[in-house]
Amino acid sequence: xxxxxYDLLTNTDSTLFRFESIGSNGEISKGIAYTVTKDETLYNLxxxxxxxxxxxxxYIIDDLAVSHNGDRNTVLAxxxxxxxxxxxxxxxxxxFIKGSTKARTRLYRRAISLNLEExxxxxxxFGAMEDENGDVFDVPFDSNGDFYGFIIKRx
Amino acid sequence: MFxxxxxxxxxxxLLNENNMKTLTKNIEITKRAxxxxxVKVDEKLxxxxxxxxxxxxxxxxxxxxxxxxxx
Numbered sequence: 001x002x003x004x005x006y007d008l009l010t011n012t013d014s015t016l017f018r019f020e021s022i023g024s025n026g027e028i029s030k031g032i033a034y035t036v037t038k039d040e041t042l043y044n045l046x047x048x049x050x051x052x053x054x055x056x057x058x059y060i061i062d063d064l065a066v067s068h069n070g071d072r073n074t075v076l077a078x079x080x081x082x083x084x085x086x087x088x089x090x091x092x093x094x095x096f097i098k099g100s101t102k103a104r105t106r107l108y109r110r111a112i113s114l115n116l117e118e119x120x121x122x123x124x125x126f127g128a129m130e131d132e133n134g135d136v137f138d139v140p141f142d143s144n145g146d147f148y149g150f151i152i153k154r155x
Numbered sequence: 156m157f158x159x160x161x162x163x164x165x166x167x168x169l170l171n172e173n174n175m176k177t178l179t180k181n182i183e184i185t186k187r188a189x190x191x192x193x194v195k196v197d198e199k200l201x202x203x204x205x206x207x208x209x210x211x212x213x214x215x216x217x218x219x220x221x222x223x224x225x226x
Contacts, residue, residue, distance in 0.1 A: 004188035011200035018200060022187050033206050035213045039221040046213050062209040074188045085194050094223075100210040124225065135220040153225060 001118055003077035010082075014089050015043075017082045018050060023069030030075065031061045032082045037096060042151070043086070044096045047079050063100040076111050084122065087154040096128065098149030105149060112150060113143035123152040 006019040017032040031050035034043040048063030069075075083095055099105035112125060119125060126138040127147040138151050208214070 002190060004190055005192035006188050007192045008194045009197035009200060010194055011203070012196055012198060016200050016203060016206070017194075018197070020187065031206070033208075033213070035217075037216055037221060038219065039223065042221055042223070044213050044216045046208050048209065058205050058207065059203050060207045060209060063212060064209045071188070078192065081192060081194070096216065096221075098212065098216065100208075100212050126225065131222075133220075135222050137222045138225060151223070 001077050001080060001115060004074050005078040005081050006074060008078065008082055008085070010085065014086055017085075019078055021067065021069050021071055021075055023067075023071040025067060025069045028067050028069055030078075031059070032079055033061060034086055034093075034095070041092060042094050042096050043090075044098075045079070045083060046100075048100070076108075080111075080115075080119075083152065087123070087152070091154040094151055094153045096149055096151055098128070105147065108150060109143070109145070109147060112141065116141070116143070119152070121155075123154060126151040126153070 006021065009018045010016065015034045019030050019032075021028045021030050029050040030047060032045065032047040034045055036042075037044055046061060046063055048061045049065040049067065051060045051062055052058075053060055087093065087095060097108055099108055112119060116125070125141040127141045127145045128136050128149040128151055129139055130136055130148045136148060139145070141150065
C-alpha cells in the first residue's frame with residue numbers, strides 16, 4: 001500500500017502487534033490483536049490504544065478511544081500491514097474485521113473501498129451480514145453495502 | 156543601542172532554536188512513518204497473555220456462529 005506506515009513490533013507467533021502513533025497529540029502506543037473466533041479458521045482483528053493496567057498487571061486495548069492524533073490513514077495502513085503479515089504466516093486463517101462502533105465499521109468499509117484494487121491482489125474480500133438468528137454469513141464485498149463486518153481471505 | 160543589539164541577537168537565537176526543534180520533530184515523524192515500514196519480533200510481547208478490550212467486542216464475537224461459504 002503506497003501510504004506511509006509505522007514500524008511494527010510483533011510477538012513470536014504474530015498474533016499481537018504494537019506500534020507508536022505519532023501526531024499532533026504526541027506519541028500514543030497502539031496494539032493490534034488477532035484472536036480466534038468460534039470458527040477456528042477465522043480470527044478477529046481488534047486494535048486500539050494500548051494501555052497497561054498497573055493494578056491488575058494486565059494490558060488493555062482501548063478500542064473505543066478517539067485519539068485525534070491526526071494520523072488516521074497512517075494508523076489504518078499500519079493495521080493493514082499487520083493483516084498482510086499475519087495472513088502471510090497463516091494463509092489458512094481468515095480475518096474478521098468489525099469496528100467497535102457502527103461509525104468505525106463504516107470507516108473501515110470506506111478504507112477497504114479506497115484500496116480495493118490493491119487489497120484484491122492479495123485477498124478475497126467479503127462483507128459479513130447477520131441473519132435473523134444472529135449468525136453471520138459472508139457475501140461479496142460492495143462499496144455501498146451496510147455490513148456487520150468484513151472478512152478477508154488470503155488468495 | 157547596545158541593549159537593542161543584544162535583544163536582536165537573543166531573539167534571533169531563540170527563533171533559530173525553535174526552528175531547529177520543529178525540523179527535528181518533522182524528521183522524526185518522517186522517519187517513523189514510511190511506505191516500506193518494518194515488522195520485527197519483540198519477545199517482550201510474548202509475556203502479554205491476557206488482553207482485555209474496552210468494548211468487549213472480541214468476547215462478543217467469540218459467541219457468534221459463522222456460516223461461511225466464500226462464494
